[in-house]
Amino acid sequence: EVQLVESGGGLVKPGGSLRLSCAASGFTFSSYSMNWVRQAPGKGLEWVSSISSSSSYIYYADSVKGRFTISRDNAKNSLYLQMNSLRAEDTAVYYCARDLSSTSCYGIDYWGQGTLVTVSS
Amino acid sequence: NFMLTQPHSVSESPGKTVTISCTRSSGSIASNYVQWYQQRPGSSPTTVIYEDNQRPSGVPDRFSGSIDSSSNSASLTISGLKTEDEADYYCQSYDSSNQVFGGGTKLTVL
Numbered sequence: 673e674v675q676l677v678e679s680g681g682g683l684v685k686p687g688g689s690l691r692l693s694c695a696a697s698g699f700t701f702s703s704y705s706m707n708w709v710r711q712a713p714g715k716g717l718e719w720v721s722s723i724s725s726s727s728s729y730i731y732y733a734d735s736v737k738g739r740f741t742i743s744r745d746n747a748k749n750s751l752y753l754q755m756n757s758l759r760a761e762d763t764a765v766y767y768c769a770r771d772l773s774s775t776s777c778y779g780i781d782y783w784g785q786g787t788l789v790t791v792s793s
Numbered sequence: 794n795f796m797l798t799q800p801h802s803v804s805e806s807p808g809k810t811v812t813i814s815c816t817r818s819s820g821s822i823a824s825n826y827v828q829w830y831q832q833r834p835g836s837s838p839t840t841v842i843y844e845d846n847q848r849p850s851g852v853p854d855r856f857s858g859s860i861d862s863s864s865n866s867a868s869l870t871i872s873g874l875k876t877e878d879e880a881d882y883y884c885q886s887y888d889s890s891n892q893v894f895g896g897g898t899k900l901t902v903l
Contacts (some may be wrong), residue, residue: 673854683886687810689882698839704854709894714892716881716883716895716896716897717830717832717838717894717897718894719885719891719892719893719894722892731890731891733891734794736884767837767838772828772844777887777892778825778826778886778887778892779828779840779844779885779886779887779892780828780830780838780840780885781840781843781844783837783838783839783840784837785811785828785837786837790876
């Protein structure tokens, strides 16, 4: 059974940093691209970032480019999102999600349960 | 970047059929696969359609997806509606470097 378990969310002040983690199990993690998708309270889904299976291809939404960094450790079956210079508008539930592809990033087949990030003073 | 536009809400009675549209603003809808996600209140999203019209295992065949190049849109059709289908539905597609979600459609089954 595919499992994606996010951690690392919490309350942080504007301008602060946070690192999210996603522990994957139940599949060959190194064979899949991975994604972060977020959802602000009461709002829709917003794609944040994607990384290919070997980290060769990395993509970011314009809203986070230059502030967030996606990475993965295939030996630890883990996905990460380093978030710097956080803003109030980054407040959201962040989902880790497995991509349908290994080499590109075009859609999602499995989602985690999400971790809440709140940016507030 | 392109946008995906969905109706804000739709409603239909149990046992009926409903179709949710997703219109791409620029670029051909047929050029990149479209996925559909269901999100019930208080839950994470789940995938109900991938690659335009493919159903993941466990998704009932009441759910189907299609694309229409003439209207540059994708559609999710749910037949034999059940109260458990009441949820938010999101379409999603991509281009060379971005993934894009539609704004979501709230389906009410009443």
